Amino acid sequence: MPSHHEQELNELKQKLLTMASHANAAVANAIKALVERNDGLARDVKAKDDLLDDLEMEVDELAVQLLSKAPLASDLRLIIVAMKICHDLERVGDEATAIAKRAIELNQEPQLKPYVDIPRMAAMALEMLNDALDAFVNRAPDKARAVVPRDKEVDVLNKQLHRELASFMVEQPNTISRCLNLMVISKRLERIADHATNIAEEVVYLYEAKDIRHIGKNPNA
Amino acid sequence: MPSHHEQELNELKQKLLTMASHANAAVANAIKALVERNDGLARDVKAKDDLLDDLEMEVDELAVQLLSKAPLASDLRLIIVAMKICHDLERVGDEATAIAKRAIELNQEPQLKPYVDIPRMAAMALEMLNDALDAFVNRAPDKARAVVPRDKEVDVLNKQLHRELASFMVEQPNTISRCLNLMVISKRLERIADHATNIAEEVVYLYEAKDIRHIGKNPNA
Numbered sequence: 001m002p003s004h005h006e007q008e009l010n011e012l013k014q015k016l017l018t019m020a021s022h023a024n025a026a027v028a029n030a031i032k033a034l035v036e037r038n039d040g041l042a043r044d045v046k047a048k049d050d051l052l053d054d055l056e057m058e059v060d061e062l063a064v065q066l067l068s069k070a071p072l073a074s075d076l077r078l079i080i081v082a083m084k085i086c087h088d089l090e091r092v093g094d095e096a097t098a099i100a101k102r103a104i105e106l107n108q109e110p111q112l113k114p115y116v117d118i119p120r121m122a123a124m125a126l127e128m129l130n131d132a133l134d135a136f137v138n139r140a141p142d143k144a145r146a147v148v149p150r151d152k153e154v155d156v157l158n159k160q161l162h163r164e165l166a167s168f169m170v171e172q173p174n175t176i177s178r179c180l181n182l183m184v185i186s187k188r189l190e191r192i193a194d195h196a197t198n199i200a201e202e203v204v205y206l207y208e209a210k211d212i213r214h215i216g217k218n219p220n221a
Numbered sequence: 222m223p224s225h226h227e228q229e230l231n232e233l234k235q236k237l238l239t240m241a242s243h244a245n246a247a248v249a250n251a252i253k254a255l256v257e258r259n260d261g262l263a264r265d266v267k268a269k270d271d272l273l274d275d276l277e278m279e280v281d282e283l284a285v286q287l288l289s290k291a292p293l294a295s296d297l298r299l300i301i302v303a304m305k306i307c308h309d310l311e312r313v314g315d316e317a318t319a320i321a322k323r324a325i326e327l328n329q330e331p332q333l334k335p336y337v338d339i340p341r342m343a344a345m346a347l348e349m350l351n352d353a354l355d356a357f358v359n360r361a362p363d364k365a366r367a368v369v370p371r372d373k374e375v376d377v378l379n380k381q382l383h384r385e386l387a388s389f390m391v392e393q394p395n396t397i398s399r400c401l402n403l404m405v406i407s408k409r410l411e412r413i414a415d416h417a418t419n420i421a422e423e424v425v426y427l428y429e430a431k432d433i434r435h436i437g438k439n440p441n442a
Contacts, residue, residue, distance in 0.1 A: 050435075053434070053435040054435075056434075056435075057432050057434065057435070060432070061432070064297065064298070064301065067288060067297055067301070068294060068297055070291040073289060076285065076288055076289055077285070080285065080288070080304070083301070083304075166397060166398065166401060169390065169394070169397050170394050170395075170397055173390070173391050173394050176387060176390050176391055176397075177387065180387060180404075183401075211278050211281070211282070213274070213277075213278065214271075214274040214275075214277075214278070
């Protein structure tokens with residue numbers, strides 16, 4: 001039978017996985033709302049963001065309780081990492097909400113062109129997020145490490161899309177507001193990949209006790 | 222004579238204040254580089270960003286050491302809050318670096334118009350940051366609380382500037398790339414105000430053991 005302490009640690013992990021599932025659904029639905037021009041779905045994403053905010057506070061509270069009980073070194077890392085991961089997941093929810101808002105604005109005008117790069121970036125960012133969380137659940141630091149370099153690919157796509165949209169704006173100034181909304185969505189997806197990268201780095205720290213942040217160039221700068 | 226434990230706690234606080242001072246200088250210099258069209262200063266901001274990255278890792282390492290020694294409840298909160306504040310300060314450094322990069326791009330073209338709103342936003346964001354850190358040093362949760370609502374003012378300025386720049390782009394498409402760079406700088410300043418708000422909320426939690434996040438609307442969404 002697990003001890004009370006173990007039960008609390010499991011509760012912490014369980015809450016993180018619930019957050020991860022909400023964050024994932026929020027991003028997927030925000031992109032679906034954009035592609036399918038579905039305002040109702042976009043509003044639903046915005047409405048559900050509170051859930052992630054509440055869960056973040058619950059994880060933090062539970063973590064502080066656990067830290068006050070002199071945990072073992074390995075549990076200590078788990079608790080600290082849980083606090084950091086939950087912060088990243090809450091931010092992923094914020095990015096999804098921002099995407100949903102822009103989708104609603106974009107749905108008020110004719111579609112600029114079929115969305116190809118944005119769903120592709122979203123798929124890449126979500127795959128990074130899922131792999132990082134998989135690595136967390138399955139104690140797989142190597143899988144987490146493999147997430148980190150993929151951040152660059154999303155950065156490249158984001159920059160490429162920005163350049164394309166900027167040229168489009170110059171050629172057809174009547175598309176400027178739509179291009180600006182698409183630029184924001186692209187940037188938000190790039191940030192989701194940053195959060196996935198942060199989570200992956202945290203997972204490496206958790207299982208190998210090594211801080212691998214800032215080894216490459218800073219992806220946020 | 223302070224105990225070893227107290228010495229370590231003081232070292233933690235001291236490192237945070239060093240980070241705060243670097244973060245502040247980075248933002249101030251990035252804006253100065255923009256206003257005075259000084260590429261050398263902008264490059265200097267970018268070069269110094271590593272300092273904040275290193276300090277963040279040092280604070281985290283020290284915090285983990287301290288947490289492993291079964292700290293008292295009040296010290297526990299201080300240590301957790303220190304980890305969160307150092308993360309926000311490192312991100313402020315990232316925002317400053319991003320501003321510096323855009324300043325260098327802007328300096329390659331004639332200036333669009335005299336910069337008025339951007340230095341004003343920067344001053345507001347830096348004042349919020351300084352007040353939040355002052356509240357931390359002087360155990361002043363009321364001062365920290367007073368920082369939070371000011372985030373909305375910076376949001377309003379950012380949105381207003383975005384609208385102005387978007388109209389400008391429509392009227393004069395040859396200004397598009399400059400307007401896009403200025404939009405990014407404005408957004409980055411708005412994010413610095415978000416980080417200052419986060420720090421203020423952490424200071425309230427530290428001294429009042431109350432979590433005041435997500436009480437108003439989410440500023441990042």
